[in-house]
Amino acid sequence: MVYAKETIKHAFLIMAHKNDLTLKTLIKMIDDIRNDIYIHMDIKNDSYNNVEIENLALKSNVFHIKRTNVNWGGYSQINAELLLLSSATRSKRYQYYHLISGADLLIQTQDVFHDFFKKNAGKEFVRFEYPDFRYRERIELYYFFQERIGRGQAGFLIRVANFLCLKVQRLLHIRNKYSKKISFQKGTNWFSITDNLARFILSKRFWIEKTFKYSQCGDEIFLQTIVANSSYKEKLYHMSFDNEPDAIMRLIDWRRGQPYIFTKADRNELCSSPMMFARKFDPDVDEDIIKILGDIYIV
DSSP: OOOOGGGOOEEEEEEESOOSHHHHHHHHHTOOTTEEEEEEEOTTOTTOOHHHHHTTOSSSEEEEOOOOOOOTTSHHHHHHHHHHHHHHHHHOOOSEEEEEETTEEEOSOHHHHHHHHHHTTTOBBOOOOOSSOOOHHHHHSOOTTHHHHTTTTSOHHHHHHHHHHHHHHHHHTOOOGGGSSSOOOOOOSOEEEEHHHHHHHHTTHHHHHHHHTTOSSGGGTHHHHHHHTSGGGGGBSSOSOSOOGGGTTEEEOOSSSTTOOOOGGGHHHHHHOOOSEEEOOOHHHHSHHHHHHHHHHOO
16 A cells, blocks of 8 residues: 655664564554555565565555575674665655664554654664773674674584684784774664665765674664764764663663563553663563553554
8 A cells, every 4th residue: 555655754664583473563553654664574584474464554555675684793784774774765755764673562652653753853863872982893803704603603613713713813903994093883773863864874885884794793883883973963862872762762671681571560661661662572471561562552
């Protein structure tokens, strides 16, 4: 179903690897005439059904972008984000582009959500961890095996090869030349950004690839670095670099987990939160909270 161009205000960019109850509930939550939905499903999911997901949205346009293999900590994370941004900006000029995962849920009504971003139009929702950058080796050294290592699931030989490669670079003072002469920043990879910033980021694709192709967890650094070294820094919704969650209006709990997976015991916290999104949900842990929020926020 296609609606008049002027009615579409927001693009939801979803990075997912499971087509579970959380993703299906999320699609129904954000199904609104004012939204378009772009989905990148990890190619490792061989049971994904495009049509099934599209049929869940009765008001929004749903676009599936080219599927790629995404691995934790690798450049493939950044590449998937850029593919989503590129696809959405080619389609229209949206008021906002919201990068979310398939494990996120909306915790506001669509009217409250759109009213909030209308009131804060032009602000950039990007989260910064610290005023200073504490992770230089992540981008200065070449992590040639990061895509295979992921969260540590690689075999012994790969881990040894990675260790020796990094050690040689340190001994010989080998550094990525694109990591020099720029002030880096780090923060959460999820964001809500304007059309102007989205296109500005895409204009930096050459530098992004050269700098972060073999980085470690560069998806938490590239966007923050671009913003911090541009005039968009003055347009941040939350100006302080203090890791506060309202910088991106997402409820994410790192105190109780990596991150914590919400359950029905957290219903009051979720329903009373001023945040727009919450992360993380997993039906294998607790499907009741997903159903509860779905009953509240699906119109």
